[in-house]
Each structure stands twice: as C-alpha cells, then as structure tokens.
Amino acid sequence: MGPLIGISCSVDDESEKLSLNLPYLRAVEAAGGVPVMLAGTEETARAVIGRLQGVLLTGGVDVDPCHFGEEPHPALGEVSATRDAFELALAKEALRRGIPVFGICRGCQVMAIAGGGTLYQDIPSQRPESLQHYQHGARARASHAVDVSAGSRLREISGAAQLRVNSFHHQAVRDLPQGWITTANAPDGLIEAFEDPAHPYWLAVQWHPEGLYPHDPAAMALFATFVQAAQEVASHAR
Numbered sequence: 001m002g003p004l005i006g007i008s009c010s011v012d013d014e015s016e017k018l019s020l021n022l023p024y025l026r027a028v029e030a031a032g033g034v035p036v037m038l039a040g041t042e043e044t045a046r047a048v049i050g051r052l053q054g055v056l057l058t059g060g061v062d063v064d065p066c067h068f069g070e071e072p073h074p075a076l077g078e079v080s081a082t083r084d085a086f087e088l089a090l091a092k093e094a095l096r097r098g099i100p101v102f103g104i105c106r107g108c109q110v111m112a113i114a115g116g117g118t119l120y121q122d123i124p125s126q127r128p129e130s131l132q133h134y135q136h137g138a139r140a141r142a143s144h145a146v147d148v149s150a151g152s153r154l155r156e157i158s159g160a161a162q163l164r165v166n167s168f169h170h171q172a173v174r175d176l177p178q179g180w181i182t183t184a185n186a187p188d189g190l191i192e193a194f195e196d197p198a199h200p201y202w203l204a205v206q207w208h209p210e211g212l213y214p215h216d217p218a219a220m221a222l223f224a225t226f227v228q229a230a231q232e233v234a235s236h237a238r
C-alpha cells in the first residue's frame, strides 16, 4: 500500500458544494499514492494531518488578501473563506510537523502565505510588464518557459535547466518567507516554483503538472518524488 495523500478540494461557499478536478487524483494514483479528498474546519485540518503521509494542495480560486495583511485589489477574483481557513491550517501544521506537501497553483500561493509570504493579487495590473500567465490554450499544452535553479530539488527532479509549463494564474507569489528558495522563474522574473530546504519535502509550483503528466516526464516526476517522499517520511515515523 502506498502512502495516504490528502488532496484539498475546491469549496464553493455560495452553493455549499465541494469539487475536485480528477487529474489531481489520477496523478497521485499513477505515482503510487492512496488519495483521500479533504475539506472541513481548521479543527478538522489539525486533526487529519497526523493521519496523512502527504498533502497535495490544489489549484482554485484566489486567496483572500486578508491572510497577508492587504485589502482587496479591484481585480481580485472569487475567494472562499472556508477553503482559505482549512488549507492554511493544514499547511501551517504540515510545515511545523515536517509532513511532505506539494502545492500546485493556488496551493503554491497557500504554502507561501502559510510561511508568512505575500502575493500579487493580480499580475496584469500589479506587474504589467509580465508575460501572459493565463493561457487560452488547453491544459495539456505548455505555454511559457521556466528557468530551473541549479542545485534545487526541482532541478534534480526534472533533470532540466529549463522547462515548458502551462499557466493558469492571475495571482503569483510576491515575497517568499526567509530561508525558502525560488527554484523556477518565468522569463519575466515571476516566481514559478519554490522550496523550503529545511523541510523534508515542501515543494510548490505555479503551473499545473496534473494537466501535463500523461505526456510530460518532468511533470510525472513531480508526483512520483512527492509520493516517494511521503512514503519515506512515513517509514521514518514508524
């Protein structure tokens, strides 16, 4: 049996419904993990974390800027107070306990905020010199390059100094917590991936490898190494 990997769901506070794009679940299964869908209160987050070997924080709506001390920018999109509270509690607890976390898109932003970082609330208006980060092409198609930092875990995983990635975000990490490292930048300089070198596995990407993994070995390797790290941390804990 593979390690138990919690996957955070999207929460629609208005309709009171959860949702999850199946490719997240399929990618974790393809990597040998056992996926479980997660949502709930902050209390649930703190109760469930100790029963998981890894956490996948998925993409979704914007993060409320109140979590990094800002008022809403006019171009801020939809937010979910329920999801923000759950995922931030989950991420903070996983950070503290050394539980492997892999963050994708919004998940990447949640991880940064959990450690005390900040976001651009809207790239086109707050950083107008940026390239297009919300592509109109299919999710399985890469749209821009990223340069992968030498010596990073991401470089080791992907085995490449440059990757082509897809891009579906209008928010992005602005400032990272102290001690964390940027591990990929877009050609416009925007942070596209980061790690906490002091943590057993704390890796975030701004793109969507779950849309690429069936035909992209570097994207598949991200899920494979995450599930492997979850397995290793679990076996050490026993």
Ligand SMILES: [Mn+2]
Residues within 6 Å of the ligand: 132, 133, 144, 166, 167, 168, 169, 186, 192, 206, 207
């Ligand atoms: Mn991008």
